[in-house]
Amino acid sequence: MKTLLWVEHEDGGIKDATLSSVTAAARIGEVHLLVVGYDVGAVATQAAAIAGVQKVHVADDVAYAHALAENVAPLIVQLMAGHDVFVAPATSNGKNIAPRVAALLDVMQISDILSVEEDGSFTRPIYAGNAVATVRSRDAKKVVTVRGTAFDKAAREGGSAAIETVASTGDRGVSAFVSAVIVRQERPELTSAKMIVAGGRALKDSETFAQHLFPLADKLGAAVGASRAAVDAGYVPNDYQVGQTGKIVAPEIYLAVGISGAIQHLAGMKDSKTIIAINKDADAPIFQVADIGLVGDLFQVVPELTAKL
Amino acid sequence: MKILVPVKRVIDYNVKPRVRADGSGVDLANVKMSMNPFDEIAVEEAVRLKEKGVATEVVAVSIGSAKAQEVLRTALAMGADRAILIESDAEVEPLAVAKLLAAVQAEEQAGLMILGKQAIDDDSNQTGQMLAALLDLPQATFASKLEVAADSVTVTREVDGGLETLKLDLPAIVTTDLRLNEPRYASLPNIMKAKSKPLATRAVADFGVDVTPRLETLKVTEPAKRVAGVKVADVDELVAKLKSLGVAA
Numbered sequence A: 001m002k003t004l005l006w007v008e009h010e011d012g013g014i015k016d017a018t019l020s021s022v023t024a025a026a027r028i029g030e031v032h033l034l035v036v037g038y039d040v041g042a043v044a045t046q047a048a049a050i051a052g053v054q055k056v057h058v059a060d061d062v063a064y065a066h067a068l069a070e071n072v073a074p075l076i077v078q079l080m081a082g083h084d085v086f087v088a089p090a091t092s093n094g095k096n097i098a099p100r101v102a103a104l105l106d107v108m109q110i111s112d113i114l115s116v117e118e119d120g121s122f123t124r125p126i127y128a129g130n131a132v133a134t135v136r137s138r139d140a141k142k143v144v145t146v147r148g149t150a151f152d153k154a155a156r157e158g159g160s161a162a163i164e165t166v167a168s169t170g171d172r173g174v175s176a177f178v179s180a181v182i183v184r185q186e187r188p189e190l191t192s193a194k195m196i197v198a199g200g201r202a203l204k205d206s207e208t209f210a211q212h213l214f215p216l217a218d219k220l221g222a223a224v225g226a227s228r229a230a231v232d233a234g235y236v237p238n239d240y241q242v243g244q245t246g247k248i249v250a251p252e253i254y255l256a257v258g259i260s261g262a263i264q265h266l267a268g269m270k271d272s273k274t275i276i277a278i279n280k281d282a283d284a285p286i287f288q289v290a291d292i293g294l295v296g297d298l299f300q301v302v303p304e305l306t307a308k309l
Numbered sequence B: 001m002k003i004l005v006p007v008k009r010v011i012d013y014n015v016k017p018r019v020r021a022d023g024s025g026v027d028l029a030n031v032k033m034s035m036n037p038f039d040e041i042a043v044e045e046a047v048r049l050k051e052k053g054v055a056t057e058v059v060a061v062s063i064g065s066a067k068a069q070e071v072l073r074t075a076l077a078m079g080a081d082r083a084i085l086i087e088s089d090a091e092v093e094p095l096a097v098a099k100l101l102a103a104v105q106a107e108e109q110a111g112l113m114i115l116g117k118q119a120i121d122d123d124s125n126q127t128g129q130m131l132a133a134l135l136d137l138p139q140a141t142f143a144s145k146l147e148v149a150a151d152s153v154t155v156t157r158e159v160d161g162g163l164e165t166l167k168l169d170l171p172a173i174v175t176t177d178l179r180l181n182e183p184r185y186a187s188l189p190n191i192m193k194a195k196s197k198p199l200a201t202r203a204v205a206d207f208g209v210d211v212t213p214r215l216e217t218l219k220v221t222e223p224a225k226r227v228a229g230v231k232v233a234d235v236d237e238l239v240a241k242l243k244s245l246g247v248a249a
């Protein structure tokens, strides 16, 4: 089987989510990468160096600059004539593009796979991760998106794949990029951080959120996450949200501060190795999944903890 | 401009799903069901566009069993003008749902279709994108803001690093994220009024779409359960625990 994996890149670098997807693709078959974008020569070189990659296809065109699904999907569909399985990381771009490809190929996508089984079936979470389904596709070609936390990252070095240029399929001219507000975090990225400090509604406002959680996170070298309630209330931007509909994370340590533990939040972090919870309500559901719990008022506990670390 | 809003009947988001012991699926008997939360947001957005005079008609569509009428009535009570139920007792996969919706669009010729970004039961996150592909129309997924002009829609999307704004030619497909709006509760008078709004029932066969499942579910299991660990008494104990995990200096 030949897989074609869409490479997620940003500012000339390949994102970690792609590396986890390489591992997933390698379980399915031969790994061919597709680097699409504008001025992506350097990205293609990096892609060719990833361990386990057999071939890299590169499509370089200004029409691909913003990964618009309308422009990228036809290119992928064309390349799928020579591949069996299309793979994309389940990132916001991957989730945007892959189903468009699937429908054009007339196949049902398998979203968010957690594993590739011996018999060619896949497991995937449903109902906010409260259940895991094992599914097999009857389609001749397949389209899957990969949950990054479920697979180890392939090594960035060790491969020496051939690079092949693909002609652009051009701009469909039906959609256009207008602008972006991308927050450049100085802290580690949520989805690949070893440790996360996350805050909930209890943090009151953006100032108290920053004042309590940022110094703690910085002392621990941790990324900062949040519950939906904290994001909705404007304490932090949307890309901090962890959960069923936010980011899926699985760090070594997840420290939840003033988060109740709704199932939609747990869906995004329950695969963390060690969960620590600070909450003033001893009956908060987060304590049912926490390895270490501290019942107390965060406004006392957090400053004290930061000071003692 | 007409707006088409597909809505799905799913397990209520407050209910904790229970996996059947025989591995055949999730137990939905006697479980509270509701409109998919993202679809409520879609209906709300469409109704607001009508209230602003941008849209002229809001049509809600659901594919599901006769019970999906309940969620269509909810959409009507929120302000949709009419509803279409495509009845199917068997589960219909996103690809087939998208094909049925494309067939509905061929009849309705809506200027905008607003879907939820994902159904909270299958968590597929694909129907809107598939519909856009089948109709060869532009798409903007994960919308947190939407501005409709005469022949285009400008959409702000929630993406991994922050926010992105796209401009799409109409007709277009938009899928909703949580922060697009806060859906209204239907008032009692509106719930009463909704009972007399038109709700057409159609058969899958009317549309000539093959809905045979492409995916076979071999089994459904419960994920490994986490168990509650220990409670520490104070910050000093927590610091000690952190040290034993090798993180604190």
Ligand SMILES: Cc1cc2nc3c(=O)[nH]c(=O)nc-3n(C[C@H](O)[C@H](O)[C@H](O)COP(=O)(O)OP(=O)(O)OC[C@H]3O[C@@H](n4cnc5c(N)ncnc54)[C@H](O)[C@@H]3O)c2cc1C
Pocket: A199, A200, A201, A202, A226, A227, A228, A229, A230, A241, A242, A243, A244, A245, A246, A247, A257, A258, A259, A260, A261, A262, A263, A264, A265, A268, A278, A279, A280, A281, A284, A296, A297, A298, A299, B013, B037, B038, B120, B178
């Ligand atoms: C379709 C849908 C999708 C959703 N997706 C997500 C998602 O992706 N991510 C997500 O997080 N949520 C999601 N939610 C929302 C989720 O259901 C909860 O509403 C949300 O997670 C609650 O956030 P919270 O725990 O911060 O707030 P609350 O539930 O209000 O909890 C606040 C907690 O803080 C504690 N507290 C208060 N004061 C203090 C103090 N001084 N010291 C210590 N503790 C204190 C309280 O005891 C309480 O436990 C979704 C909901 C829906 C319907």
Ligand SMILES: Nc1ncnc2c1ncn2[C@@H]1O[C@H](COP(=O)(O)O)[C@@H](O)[C@H]1O
Pocket: B006, B007, B008, B009, B036, B038, B039, B061, B062, B063, B064, B092, B094, B097, B114, B115, B116, B117, B118, B119, B120, B122, B123, B124, B125, B126, B127, B128
């Ligand atoms: N059976 C259905 N009937 C109507 N709309 C649906 C149905 N299934 C999915 N949708 C729409 O597609 C969106 C995404 O669903 P999914 O791709 O299954 O996660 C939902 O939020 C609905 O707007």
